[in-house]
Amino acid sequence: MTILPLQKNGYKNIEHRLKLKYLHSANYLGNILQGIDVIQGLNQTPKNLPPQYFYDDKGSELFEEICGLPEYYLTRTETQILAHCAHEIAEITGKCEIIELGSGSSTKTRIILDAYAKKKLPLHYLPVDVSAGILESSARQLLLDYPTLYVDALVGTYEEALSHLPIKSLPNRMMMFIGSTLGNLNPEKCHVFLSQIQAALAEDEYFLLGVDLQKPQHILEAAYNDSQGVTVAFNLNMLAHLNYRFDGNFDLDNFEHWAFYNQEENQIEMHLRSKRPQTVQLRKLNLQVSFARDETLHTEISRKFDLNQIQMTLMGHGLKTTQVWTDEKGWFALILTQAKK
Ligand SMILES: C[S@@+](CC[C@H](N)C(=O)[O-])C[C@H]1O[C@@H](n2cnc3c(N)ncnc32)[C@H](O)[C@@H]1O
Numbered sequence: 001m002t003i004l005p006l007q008k009n010g011y012k013n014i015e016h017r018l019k020l021k022y023l024h025s026a027n028y029l030g031n032i033l034q035g036i037d038v039i040q041g042l043n044q045t046p047k048n049l050p051p052q053y054f055y056d057d058k059g060s061e062l063f064e065e066i067c068g069l070p071e072y073y074l075t076r077t078e079t080q081i082l083a084h085c086a087h088e089i090a091e092i093t094g095k096c097e098i099i100e101l102g103s104g105s106s107t108k109t110r111i112i113l114d115a116y117a118k119k120k121l122p123l124h125y126l127p128v129d130v131s132a133g134i135l136e137s138s139a140r141q142l143l144l145d146y147p148t149l150y151v152d153a154l155v156g157t158y159e160e161a162l163s164h165l166p167i168k169s170l171p172n173r174m175m176m177f178i179g180s181t182l183g184n185l186n187p188e189k190c191h192v193f194l195s196q197i198q199a200a201l202a203e204d205e206y207f208l209l210g211v212d213l214q215k216p217q218h219i220l221e222a223a224y225n226d227s228q229g230v231t232v233a234f235n236l237n238m239l240a241h242l243n244y245r246f247d248g249n250f251d252l253d254n255f256e257h258w259a260f261y262n263q264e265e266n267q268i269e270m271h272l273r274s275k276r277p278q279t280v281q282l283r284k285l286n287l288q289v290s291f292a293r294d295e296t297l298h299t300e301i302s303r304k305f306d307l308n309q310i311q312m313t314l315m316g317h318g319l320k321t322t323q324v325w326t327d328e329k330g331w332f333a334l335i336l337t338q339a340k341k
Helices: 003-009 011-017 026-033 036-042 057-067 073-093 109-118 132-145 158-163 187-200 217-223 230-246 307-316
Strands: 018-022 097-101 123-129 149-155 173-177 206-212 255-262 267-274 278-282 287-291 296-303 319-326 332-339
Touching (some): 011 018, 011 132, 011 149, 036 287, 057 230, 073 109, 073 217, 097 109, 097 158, 109 132, 132 149, 158 187, 206 307, 217 255, 230 267, 307 319
Parallel strands (some): 018 149, 097 173, 123 149, 173 206
Antiparallel strands (some): 206 332, 255 267, 278 287, 319 332
C-alpha cells in the first residue's frame, strides 16, 4: 500500500526513466573547473569572458526572467513559431530521438514533445547544458508531466556532449539548437560548432535551428537593455559567479552594464564597463587583473542573421534546408535541416 503514493506522484517512474551524466573530459576540467579560459580572456585586449560563465543557478534563473520580459521578443516569437509548426516538424521527422544543446528550462521543447505525443511517437529526450541545476530540475519536471518520456541528460559543454553522445535509443535523431544561442558564437566558433553537428548526425538526420534575424536597431537594443534591469543583473552575475568559483573579489558596484548593436558586425555586444581604475584578484587562478576607468570586459555577442545567408552557411556545412518557418514580422526563424555526407 505504501507504494501507491509514490506511483501516483510519479517518483518511481521518474527514476526509472531518468539518466543524468556529468561529462568530465580534460577539456571540461580545463575550461570550467580550472578556469583556463578565464585567465586567457582576462589577459587579452580587450578583455573578454566566455558566455557560458553566465549560467550558474542564479544566471539560469535570471535568463528565465529575461525570457518573459516585454522587450525580449525572442522567446515570445520563437514560441509562437513553434506553436504553429511543431506538428509539421513531428510529421516530417517522424520517430526521432530529440537531442537539445543548451536546453535550459526546456520550456519551448514541450511544444515539440506535445506534437510528438499527439502523433503517438516515442518520446526520447537528451538535453545538454553546462548549468546542472536547471538541467536536472527541468528533466524531473518533464518526466512528471510526460509519463512516456525517457530523459538522458548530459551536464557539459556542447563540444563535449557532441563527442560523447550515447548510443542511439531510436534509429533516427533530431538535434535542436534553439533560443538564438548560435548567435553567441563568433564566425570561427560557429564554423567549428556546425562541423561538429554535421559529424555527429548520420545521413538525413535532422538539425533544428532557431535564429534571431536582423531588424531595426532600437528593437534590438531595447531587448538587451530592459527597463526592469534584469539584463543588468544577468550581466553582472557573471562576476559574482567568478567570485565564488575562483575565490575572487570583483566588486559588482564597480562595473556597469553596456549593450549596443554593432551594425557592421550585425551583432549585439554586451560588456561590463569599469566605473573606476581598479585591481581584482581571482585567488584560485593566481590571477590579478587591473582595469582602467571605462575599460570594458566583453561578455557576450548575439549575432543577428540574414535568413538566406545562414541557410547558405548551413549548406556549406552539409546541413541542407528541409523547411523554414518565420513569424509574420520576419523577426525570428526556425530552420529544419538534414545532414548530407
Ligand atoms: C540563451 S540560453 C537558451 C536556453 C533555451 N534553449 C531557450 O531557448 O530558452 C543558452 C543555454 O545554453 C547553455 N549554455 C551556454 N553555453 C554553453 C556551452 N558552451 N555548452 C553547453 N551549454 C551551454 C546555458 O546554460 C543556457 O541554458
